[in-house]
Amino acid sequence: MERISFQDCYADDLSHCYGCGRLNPDGLHIKSYWDGEESVARFTPRPYHIAAPGFVYGGIIASLIDCHGTGTAAAATYRREGRDMGSEPKLRFVTASLKVNYLLPTPLGVELVARGRVKDAGRRKVTVSVDVIADGRICANGEVVAVLMPEGMKRA
Amino acid sequence: MERISFQDCYADDLSHCYGCGRLNPDGLHIKSYWDGEESVARFTPRPYHIAAPGFVYGGIIASLIDCHGTGTAAAATYRREGRDMGSEPKLRFVTASLKVNYLLPTPLGVELVARGRVKDAGRRKVTVSVDVIADGRICANGEVVAVLMPEGMKRA
Numbered sequence: 001m002e003r004i005s006f007q008d009c010y011a012d013d014l015s016h017c018y019g020c021g022r023l024n025p026d027g028l029h030i031k032s033y034w035d036g037e038e039s040v041a042r043f044t045p046r047p048y049h050i051a052a053p054g055f056v057y058g059g060i061i062a063s064l065i066d067c068h069g070t071g072t073a074a075a076a077t078y079r080r081e082g083r084d085m086g087s088e089p090k091l092r093f094v095t096a097s098l099k100v101n102y103l104l105p106t107p108l109g110v111e112l113v114a115r116g117r118v119k120d121a122g123r124r125k126v127t128v129s130v131d132v133i134a135d136g137r138i139c140a141n142g143e144v145v146a147v148l149m150p151e152g153m154k155r156a
Numbered sequence: 157m158e159r160i161s162f163q164d165c166y167a168d169d170l171s172h173c174y175g176c177g178r179l180n181p182d183g184l185h186i187k188s189y190w191d192g193e194e195s196v197a198r199f200t201p202r203p204y205h206i207a208a209p210g211f212v213y214g215g216i217i218a219s220l221i222d223c224h225g226t227g228t229a230a231a232a233t234y235r236r237e238g239r240d241m242g243s244e245p246k247l248r249f250v251t252a253s254l255k256v257n258y259l260l261p262t263p264l265g266v267e268l269v270a271r272g273r274v275k276d277a278g279r280r281k282v283t284v285s286v287d288v289i290a291d292g293r294i295c296a297n298g299e300v301v302a303v304l305m306p307e308g309m310k311r312a
Contacts, residue, residue: 016206018213026204048182050172051250052309057174058251059219066215094207094261095214100254105309153208153261 005031006039006071009086014154019067030064032071032116039072039116039128045108056106061140064114065130066095069144072116073126080121093126093146094153100142106134124148161187162195162227165242170310175223186220188227188272195228195272195284201264212262217296220270221286222251225300228272229282236277249282249302250309256298262290280304 007020007030015023020030032041041064049060073093078085106112113133120127125147132140163176163186171179176186188197197220205216229249234241262268269289276283281303288296 014208016209018205018207019215021206024204024206026202046182048180049174050177050180051174052170052305053172055309057219058254059175059215059222062218062222062254062256063213063215066218092208095256095258097258098214098218098254098256100218100251102251102253105250105306149208150261153211 003033004085005033006075006085007031007067009090010092011090014092014149017067019063020071028063030067032068032075034075037117039068039075041068041071041114042111043114044111047108050108051105054108056108056112058100058102061102061106061112061132062098062100062142064112064132065100065140065142066098066144068114068116068130069098069128070095070146072118072128073144073146076118076121076126092149094149096125096145096147098142098144100140102140104137104139106132106139110134119143159189160241161189162231162241163187163223165246166230166248167246170248170305173223175219176227184219186223188224188231190231191271193273195224195231197224197227197270198267199270200267203264206264207261210264212264212268214256214258217258217262217268217288218254218256218298220268220288221256221296221298222254222300224270224272224286225254225284226251226302228274228284229300229302232274232277232282248305250305252281252301252303254298254300256296258296260293260295262288262295266290275299
């Protein structure tokens with residue numbers, strides 16, 4: 001059975017995100033899933049996503065943490081409300097703040113695994129901490145404060 | 157006279173950064189310059205760098221702050237040492253941590269202006285705060301803690 005990612009449950013008109021939108025043909029297509037109480041996204045940077053040769057660019061790691069964090073915030077809220085992912089009204093979170101700590105140079109050419117945990121969940125604001133793992137080592141960690149998308153962004 | 161950006165002074169073998177490397181043909185080519193005591197980078201996101209339609213993706217804003225912050229760290233260190241940008245030994249900073257606050261949805265289709273200020277400068281660690289301005293409004297701000305690139309990253 002093919003699994004449906006958190007981001008695949010976003011409304012069509014909010015599925016153009018460069019990081020994770022299924023309707024953005026030029027995007028990164030980051031996809032997140034539950035793994036018990038944690039959320040997981042697996043992403044292999046492209047060969048040109050370089051910081052220095054051999055290592056992944058920090059902005060890509062930030063993007064992975066960002067989209068995995070907002071996706072996890074939406075999924076956790078559906079779960080907390082006892083609703084199926086993607087049921088109406090559809091939930092879409094955006095990032096209020098993002099923090100990334102680069103702990104080790106992250107090797108290019110291997111799959112990155114982002115593991116998220118909900119630290120704090122309110123009705124409109126969810127804080128998610130994320131580890132980014134390469135070759136079994138945590139190369140970066142971070143935190144996303146995600147808030148429900150303001151109505152003004154939906155009407156653009 | 158054409159101005160030389162901070163990033164154009166990086167060593168050739170450390171000029172492949174996806175965010176700012178002049179030798180990465182697929183990269184964003186973020187370029188930073190002094191403007192008095194502040195540093196400035198101007199960057200227009202591509203049409204597909206979308207969060208929701210009409211607004212810029214947060215990961216691109218994080219990338220702009222990241223590369224502008226590390227570039228400013230290098231430039232500030234040359235300046236503090238009384239050396240020309242790019243003189244030997246060449247300086248290259250990487251990001252130890254990155255914080256971004258998304259204050260307003262950032263409009264797509266206009267030039268973003270990143271303005272940096274050095275908050276704290278040590279010999280190997282420089283902290284830079286950055287505002288990101290679109291249409292005259294600060295849409296995001298953040299902070300980069302930049303450290304001299306570890307030798308292990310240079311030898312990869």
